[in-house]
Amino acid sequence: MRISFWEREQYLKNIDVFIVGSGLVGLSAGIALKMKRPELKVTVLEKSWLSSGASSKNAGFACFGSLGELVDDLKSMDENTVKETLLLRWEGLKNLRTWLGDKAIGYEENGSLELFGSDEEEHFQDCLEKLDSIESWVSGISGSPTYKLSTDKIAKHNFSGFKHAIENCLEGQIDTGKMLNALVEKAKKIGVQILNGVEVFGFEETGEKVVLNTNEGEFNSRKILIANNGFANKVLKNLDVKPARAQVLITKEIENLNWKGTFHFDRGYYYFRNVGKRILLGGGRNLDYEAETTSEIATSEKIQKALIRLLNEKIAPGLNPEIDMQWAGIMGVGDTKKPIIKSIGVNSVCAVRMGGMGIAIGSKIGVKAAELLLGESTDAS
Numbered sequence: 001m002r003i004s005f006w007e008r009e010q011y012l013k014n015i016d017v018f019i020v021g022s023g024l025v026g027l028s029a030g031i032a033l034k035m036k037r038p039e040l041k042v043t044v045l046e047k048s049w050l051s052s053g054a055s056s057k058n059a060g061f062a063c064f065g066s067l068g069e070l071v072d073d074l075k076s077m078d079e080n081t082v083k084e085t086l087l088l089r090w091e092g093l094k095n096l097r098t099w100l101g102d103k104a105i106g107y108e109e110n111g112s113l114e115l116f117g118s119d120e121e122e123h124f125q126d127c128l129e130k131l132d133s134i135e136s137w138v139s140g141i142s143g144s145p146t147y148k149l150s151t152d153k154i155a156k157h158n159f160s161g162f163k164h165a166i167e168n169c170l171e172g173q174i175d176t177g178k179m180l181n182a183l184v185e186k187a188k189k190i191g192v193q194i195l196n197g198v199e200v201f202g203f204e205e206t207g208e209k210v211v212l213n214t215n216e217g218e219f220n221s222r223k224i225l226i227a228n229n230g231f232a233n234k235v236l237k238n239l240d241v242k243p244a245r246a247q248v249l250i251t252k253e254i255e256n257l258n259w260k261g262t263f264h265f266d267r268g269y270y271y272f273r274n275v276g277k278r279i280l281l282g283g284g285r286n287l288d289y290e291a292e293t294t295s296e297i298a299t300s301e302k303i304q305k306a307l308i309r310l311l312n313e314k315i316a317p318g319l320n321p322e323i324d325m326q327w328a329g330i331m332g333v334g335d336t337k338k339p340i341i342k343s344i345g346v347n348s349v350c351a352v353r354m355g356g357m358g359i360a361i362g363s364k365i366g367v368k369a370a371e372l373l374l375g376e377s378t379d380a381s
Contacts, residue, residue, distance in 0.1 A: 002216050011195060015043050015221040017373065018212060020200045020235065021228030022046035023055030024096075024358055025351050027183040028366025029225055029373075030192040031099070036374060042192050043221075045214070047199035052297065053230050054358055056180045057329030059248055059271055059282045062107070062172035063360040064089055066114040066264045067127050067147050070134050073337060081338055083137055088339075089357060090141045092364035093172070096179070099363065104182040106175025108260070110274075113153060115265040116164040123267065124164045131166070138170075146170050157259045161314045173262050173273050174359060200228075202235055205345045225373055226350040227366070229332035229358065231295055236344065240334040241353040243295040247303045247328050248282035250275060251311070251321040263315075270307075272315055278324070279316060281307050299326050331356050341368050342379040349373045 003012070017033060019026045022044045030042050050056055065086060073082045097107060116124040131147055138146040150167035187194065199215045203224055212219040226235055230243040254277055262273040270283035284303040285292045291300065304326050311321060334340075337355035344350050351369035354362060371377040 011043070011193065012219055014041055015219070016040040017042045017223045017225060018210070018219065018221040019044045019225045019227055021051070021053070021226070021231070022184075022194055022196070023051040023053055023227070023229065024180070024183065024362030025229065025354070025366045025369070026051075026225070026227035027180075027187050027192070028096075028363040029227055029351065029370045030187050030366075031183070031190060032367040032370035033373070034187075034190045034192055036370065036376075038191070044187070044192060044194045045198040045200055045212075045219075046194065046196045047215075049196055051180060052330075053228065054246070054329040054331050054354070055362070056176055057248070057297075057327060058176055058246070058359065059273065059280055060174045060176045060275070061112075061262050061271060061273065061359065062093055062174055063357045064093065064168065064171050065138075065360075066112065066168055066171075066268060067131060067134060067166050068114050068116075068123060068264070069268050071123075071127050071130050072267060074130075077336055077338065081336070085338060085357070085361075086137060087141055088364055089360035092361040093359075095367065096359075096363040099186065100179065100182045105179040107172055109170065109172040110261040112168045112171035112262040112264065113150060113165045114168070115154065115159065115162040115263060116166075117161055117265070118163045120266075121163075127166060142170055144170070158317065159314060160317045162265065171262050176359070179359075200235055203348070205347055208347070210347055223347040223373055224349075225369055226344070226348070226352065227369065229352050229354050230330035232332060232350065232352040234295070236350060236352075239340060239350065239352065240336075241332045241340060242293060242334065244285060244331045244333040244356075245292040245294050245296070245298075245300075245328050246282055246331055246356075247284055247292075247300055247307060247326075248280065249304060249307055249311075249326040250280045250324050251278050251316075252324045253277040254279065254316065254319055254321055256319060257316075270310065272311075279311065279321060281311055281315065283307070295330055297328055297330060299328050331358070339365055341365060341372060343372060
């Protein structure tokens with residue numbers, strides 16, 4: 001063991017719950033546990049200096065759900081499951097905003113446009129056919145109209161190569177750096193301990209004790225919650241969750257940028273937004289599925305080049321944007337977008353597979369996982 005007596009006594013003694021992963025789900029679970037049971041000693045373990053998956057590396061979309069995404073979801077999930085996931089998004093965002101406040105997370109509700117090229121006419125018509133029925137679900141949850149045709153905004157924003165647009169009036173955008181920092185501060189304030197630089201390789205339940213195998217030796221606790229999403233298969237081998245890398249870039253400030261909001265195209269494989277006077281653009285995983293099914297946090301030259309080409313040709317033609325930064329994040333996906341929240345032992349629970357919806361559903365999933373760990377609910381998947 002590489003730790004000292006002092007470190008063991010101060011940081012690792014009598015732990016009630018270890019949470020693996022300090023992203024949105026893990027921190028939310030820790031907060032929920034302490035809010036419900038203040039006497040519990042709860043410690044979050046994170047392998048990196050910051051949450052290393054998607055929580056601080058994503059594009060900052062509130063992810064309430066574009067119409068085309070929901071239409072595609074209906075092809076792989078039954079209607080009730082799609083509705084349940086939609087409700088999770090709404091409740092999760094509401095919970096996150098209530099806990100932290102809009103200012104603390106940089107939340108802005110500027111709406112979104114889903115853009116369709118001339119080669120997506122069939123998909124666009126499919127969306128139109130289902131618009132009224134899906135609108136009834138969403139407005140039933142939100143209490144206000146959500147989707148409408150807004151093709152006129154394509155020319156207004158000077159986008160090129162798109163034929164149709166459907167607006168989501170409720171979509172928002174978040175500063176995920178502020179969000180994660182606010183979560184960390186809230187967690188620490190109510191007594192959640194966070195230890196960085198600790199990677200968990202596996203664990204074993206032995207009676208009333210859980211023994212974790214880490215890069216710092218064996219750690220013991222009474223319970224454990226696995227909340228490391230795209231990295232879950234490093235600890236849990238038999239779950240339907242695999243890593244999905246997402247490429248992102250951001251420009252330097254563009255003086256003539258005249259729009260705000262979030263945008264999706266090509267069935268959600270590409271997405272962009274404003275960050276002040278900058279353009280943030282991400283996606284392209286469909287260009288190289290095999291290479292992007294990885295937990296290695298690295299940029300892809302192939303995909304980043306494709307993003308830059310789209311930026312110059314379709315999103316900001318004539319603006320000649322300069323690239324400021326390029327990076328990648330790791331999501332957790334599976335055969336379905338329904339998240340996994342379930343017991344994996346007597347004293348162990350997992351909350352993983354956010355399916356690219358982490359910002360929207362993450363805080364609610366953390367609460368549900370905490371309730372399951374405390375025996376206040378049954379498995380949710």
